[in-house]
Amino acid sequence: MLPLPPDPTPVDPAPKQRVQDEIRHDIIFGSLQPGTRVTEAVLAAKYGVSRIPVREALRALEAEGFVESKPYAGSTVSEIPVDDADDLFSVREALEAATARRAARRAAAQFSAGEPSAEWWKARRSLADLLDVGDKAVAEGNLQSLPELNIRFHLGIADLSGSASLTALLRQISGKIEWLYATDVDNRGKQSWSEHRSIMAAIDAGNPAEAERLMAGHVHQSRVGYLDRFATP
Amino acid sequence: MLPLPPDPTPVDPAPKQRVQDEIRHDIIFGSLQPGTRVTEAVLAAKYGVSRIPVREALRALEAEGFVESKPYAGSTVSEIPVDDADDLFSVREALEAATARRAARRAAAQFSAGEPSAEWWKARRSLADLLDVGDKAVAEGNLQSLPELNIRFHLGIADLSGSASLTALLRQISGKIEWLYATDVDNRGKQSWSEHRSIMAAIDAGNPAEAERLMAGHVHQSRVGYLDRFATP
């Protein structure tokens, strides 16, 4: 008997994650404007799921700072204040400097202790592929895919650092980073992406100081470029 | 007719928050040891609520890094690696320096623009009370209440900063901060608490640079003290 495809209509394996990403995307790219009142029931109907996944997604987005909720009063899309960008960048600078430093230290440790572990290789390979994909995107000029690739790269570095705490923290602010990046991709996108390879090289070389320096500079450049463009004197 | 107390058995206004705090407390103070497998049903029975609030609490604690969950596989109490302390402190330094700076800037703005807003006064008053309560706790020698007071002070400063993003971020790592503080309260508790007043004074004076410097030094001292005590050479 032929094993027919058991999924005529492919069911969602994880509606929660999908809904969360969809809502965040809609906020970042303007489809859901700040101040909009979002109710669980409406979103549930919109994405074809029940209220529970929507609820979890809203909680996560609240932690990321994209929506605000008051008990029994509902949720609204947050105003994303441009003022916060500078502070966010300063935090991100410290955070990502730490992940890069640790990633380099861990890479050196992996190689000095015989063969690197399988999961390390997997993460490393994933990053290599990501760099290629990003380069191609830059070459082809479709910059709109860069924000997501960018955040995946930085999360990948955090993965390599082996620190669950730092990774979780970066994941928390990754949404905001994507938002900042999306607003400035036309200006800094190309150059910013090209810096990723040198960071990766420093990590591969097992040079913590250099990796930290490059990553700090990378983030700092983004910061300067952003503030230069959206200066609020 | 006398309005009798309508609550013979006081019902929880917000079980979710209570359960979340309870679980975190149990993890921080050792009642729930790392690696322990925690199931929603057991916790629900333990705290006398349904699975849903427990579920939400676990999600929040996962974001804070205290538990790890895999889809359909359950949750376990995270190993809290001491290695992360240094990185966490460096992030916290940047984060809280930003909150202090902004709080001072905002205080100056509030006073220069006539009368400060009501909510500003409320937050400011809350901090003043908190400082008194902490001083009394230090004088009476019951240091076990300091970790919670400490984190409430720092969150209060974040509130004064007026930045929802920074406040949310600090709230995310506040659990870890409380954990670090709890492990070192006997050593640095008294001196650490006394530094809070000078930070508050700099903010009241509307001096952003000084507030930032003091806060950064305050956190840095905690960091040095901690690493000195739990050095892993």
Add this chain to the structure above:
DNA sequence: TTCGGACGGCATGTATACAAAATACACCGT
């Protein structure tokens, strides 16, 4: 006309019930 309070609609918070998935274990085949 305006201010105060109470009522009703409505959205969230929670509880219960059911479905999907992963792990653990026993059984079978080699």
Add this chain to the structure above:
DNA sequence: ACGGTGTATTTTGTATACATGCCGTCCGAA
């Protein structure tokens, strides 16, 4: 004896139903 597979149990994920609290509106009195 050992490895693999199939099943059974356990646990999470989701859906539905009900309770609780807030917001806006309407009514009434000053």
